[in-house]
Amino acid sequence: MKKLTAIVVITFVLSITPVFATYSGGTGEPNDPWQISCPNDLLYLGSHPADYNSCFILTADINLAACTVTTAVIAPDINSVADNFQGVAWLVSGIELILEENGFVAQTGYTEEVFAISGVAFTAGMSLQTLEQNTRRIVEPVRNSSGQIISGYTANKRCLEMNPGYSSPYKPASLASEGKIASGTDLVRVYTENMEGQWAMPRSEIVGLSPYQIANKYSLKYVPTNVVNVNATGTNARIGIAKDNFGYTGGGVQVEFLGKGAEYYNPRTIPSGGIK
Template identity: 30%
Template sequence: GDPVDGLETIGQGNDPLTKVIGQGAQAAIELSYEHFPKATEKTLDLITKVGTQVGNGLDVTVKYIDDKTGNVASAKWNKLGKATQDQIRGGGRILSVIVPAGTAGKIVKGIKEAKALRKLDKLIANGKNNSADWANSQFPEKYGPPYTPGTKVTDFVSDGKTKFVRVVSNKSPQKGQWIMRQSDIKGLTPQQIADKFALENVPTGITSIKPPKGVKIRTGKVNENFDRPGGGTQFQLLDEIKGWSNVTPF
């Protein structure tokens, strides 16, 4: 199952990690596998799952017994290949997990973000699929096909809980039909965002919106346009909505 399902106790105040956070500790936290095996395992699950999916830059150092030398070794967990991770965990050679200073709070935040993305994935999975070619045909001929031909689009209905973002430039309005997940642009420069989403202009600011429950949304792969490659996952509001936040400059 989804590793995030097993992380309910972290962030709820019942585990060693959250207790230390609650005490306001800013120093690194070391979870001993001997004393807190479940918390240690869950932390590694979270770093692997959330750190990749949400892109928070979460990382921890794991101390373990090196199978080749028999000595204690340490490494950044996300820098290890999956085969090595599985070998270390499967052999029960983990000694402890060290969460860097300032990262513990990100972990709890990361859980919430991962759960939100998981809910969105479920909404999309239960949506209605159609061809991108059909979706493109709904636009005027002079409008460059927004979805990659030969792929599919999915229509779903908002649950009223998912927040999206919209990037804008001095030449584009605050409100509009094209939005994206914030996680899909995290860590990207404005130029990279423009390329990934095939924008006519390089964005200069960002706004956000939480579509109310029942709003129809379409999602699919961004087609190349404006001499930009595209390839990102875009969301199209099929209903006009209100509630946009103020634009924040990059």
């Protein structure tokens, strides 16, 4: 995997509108993604939103220090797609990671995160729209808070530092976030015996899923039988993608509470057809 060395500062003072022919290669298909190998390729992508549903691969380190831009390098006008945050632009530029519209300000200078994000965005052949959707899933529960976007690697590292008995619960090559749970965030917790605990998930992630499907989506050793609503407004939390384990695929968005204070209410059996 190539490392994206992006040195972009959003507050640059000048603007450029480059004109480029196309990318360095590829067709945009999953088996032949557009090749991003120089700053021009990246800037070309930024000026061609029609390409965002294509696939890309990063084929070389890219240093944007010599470029001056006033907006995000990619998808500067994608706010409407992302609703309350700036979409994928800040991910690919990989530096400021600023979500100013709702006050979520990620820390800068996380080379590892840039690396992981670029890997997710390009190496996996993932379309930018998919990346944006996945990003929204992990940012949504902590919207309106001051937090940060981190990689799955870092999420695991931080989790294991405080929980020595754990094996990595997050998918490494993925995005995660940290912040305070926003008011109105609809969280639930599934369980068999222990109604309260450190882990939960957005209700939307398990609507309509059977207990076994939930176990698969969250790599649970124990197939859950019950569900309880969780009000965790203002609680610090880490949000990330469940890693595969116990023969399950994982992939669900999980919430790890970093502080106490959550309220658990309305416990009930999970219907065979899933919760609504």
